[in-house]
Amino acid sequence: MRKHPRGYSIDYYAYLSPLRMWNASFKVLLSVSILLICIIADNIYVSAAIILGMGYLTVRKGNVHFQDYLALLRVPLAFIILGSLPIGVSISKHATGDYFMNFHYFYFYVTSESILTAVRVIVKAFGAISGMYMLTLSTPVNDIIMVLCKSHVPKLITELMSMIYRYIFILMDVQYRIRNSAESRLGYRDFKTACFTFGNSMSSLLIISLKKAGMYYDAMEARCYEGEMHFLKEDKPVETRQILMGALFIIIIILIKLFTEMEEGIVV
Amino acid sequence: MSKKQKKLVLFATAMGLMLCITPVANAMHIMEGYLSPKYCIAWGAISLPFLIMGSIFMKNTIKENRRSITLFAMAGAFIFVISSLKIPSVTGSCSHMTGTGLGALLFGPAPVAVLGMIVLIFQAILLAHGGLTTLGANTFSMAIAGPFLSYGIYYVCKKCNLNRKVSIFLAACLGDLFTYCITSMQLALAYPSKDGGVMASAVKFLGVFAPTQLPLAIIEGIITVIIMIALETYAKPELKSIGFLKEVN
């Protein structure tokens, strides 16, 4: 994954994406509906269709480098593998299941059914993740916050969110400099030193951030802040073609759900 | 090789594989898509009263002193940053603190519930840790259960006149462990075992995540102690200035 020195690659992509010019409310609506359909349907074909569809949209239309997209999909991989292991594998005192491993006192065993469940969960998770990536790799955070404002999320939350988003990058910048200067003085040479260096640099980061909070407030008041934050914000217009394509995709995955389950019903 | 030895080798390979994977494991965020709708909604509903309580508390603090709005925001950003940094570790693996235990000790558990939820949203959006549908469940385990327990333990230890370092360590470490237990329970409820039910499943989830989470909890405890002691030594006035963000001191 290409690294940006002062940021997070997902954020960086969101600003570069051609999909950024799409209407933000539309993207949020599309992404959330697909997410919900994915977890409500709980259907392996639906999930696969979502992985393909959202992957295509993000990589081709969103100009995300395919290698980078794969790297981003690997981020949750550790959790998915660890989180699926207990679903697939069970422990028993007796030899049971389709396949088992004997450990003298107990058995690890799996059944075809449990493996299938685990695979289903994994595919479903990737479907949901690709639905979320479609949104986060194409929509900068401030656009998402704007949509939250429009959908009447409490002002306290949206104002805090927009401030926190801004401060994250400022603190990361400070932290980056503290870390470099500590590394240059061998502050991370071994585990014990590293713990102390890390702890101390975090405490100075906290003190710096408290001071900055005061300065920020002064700067806001100097520009006539009176307790409510207002910004000029404009959403891009939504195109009919995008709505049609989005609706078409949703109809297709719902049809896939109905069709595959009807078939299963016949088989059973 | 005897049959038993073969099994041993197999087991060792399996464990090795697991440890190979775990270096990239992060604090335990339940990933997007892992919970079915009813659990997403249920955990959201359980979190809601805490979030409302936190919001009311923050609103009152801001009403009293308007300057606290930027202080709250900075606190949120600080929790995000500390949870996104690699922390030192013995094995060379890469893990992250939750930072919410420290947040609870510094700012009080009520605002940390709200700030923690916002931090979780940003972790999902910017880092792809956790997810939007699992936000409710993650908020409960990381921003509510852990911090409230940390704060409670710290409070009780203080009442018992326990050594400060020990109480901070216990608060942060046990808070972290509690988060890990709750997350395992959440997963177990969603995916109960065929034969043993929820409890058997919970044991499995606890076991799988133990190799990463147990050392992490101890390191989180140690680092929290170092941070708090450094703050108390060098930054008494600054600590006082955030004192008013807390209910009880």
Add this chain to the structure above:
Amino acid sequence: MKQPILKITDLSYSYDNHEKILKDVNLDIFEREKIAVLGANGSGKSTFFLNINGVLIHETGDIYYRDTKIDKKNRNELRKRVGIVFQDADNQIIASTVLAEVSFGPMNLKLSKEKVKEQVYEALDYMNLIGFEERPPHYLSGGEKKRVSIADIIAMKPEVIIFDEPTASLDPLNQQMLEEVLKKLEKEGKTVLISTHDVDFAYRWAERILVFSKGEIIADAPPDEIFQNDEIIKAANLKRPVLLDIYEMLVNKKFLKAENSYPKTIDELYGLLSKSN
């Protein structure tokens, strides 16, 4: 007699009732003045600025904006008329796009949406920031951030603009940009105050210099007068501008005849030298 735009009488201020940061400051600021504010770090310059912008509330003394006495109730008037460009742009920029950021001030002035848009785009154009509207501040360079922080204030159309150490941490190209902006502001008849450690810049640009030391104004005079006074230079830890040193050296060595007015720029010195030959 000319009427001051800001009149400050016996102003004192302290944080948390500790030592006084500002002690009995008396000052008249007139329209269209170009004032440089000099003084060591911690001498009270920034606190003074926050006072005359109405962010901090003075304990004793009065501030008048054109005859109107400023108190707690109408200090927003002062904030509207007096704008501050803070030293560190990162401590000022709060929004996550340039457009939203520059609109923060005008939105707080409760202008209509059309008016806000008009003023924002005017300010963006002024600072050469057209095309940056959708960019987030964390992917801007230091110089670009500075330009955004200046556009922030210009969009509010204040009469008095304060720059708090604007030249610190700017590269030569951006310093030049800043001086061009200052020239433009001068043409528009704005009153400008700049705090700086750059004595050469202060000497070149200012018409009037205020010297702060330990919370007091210890000198208030035109640049040539300030820099001739060794006592003040010593008291405020300043140094003399290089150009002034060179000019006096040339006069002492009889390369130049002493004149009433001192050269402010290299070009002016060159002009004097060519004239004497």
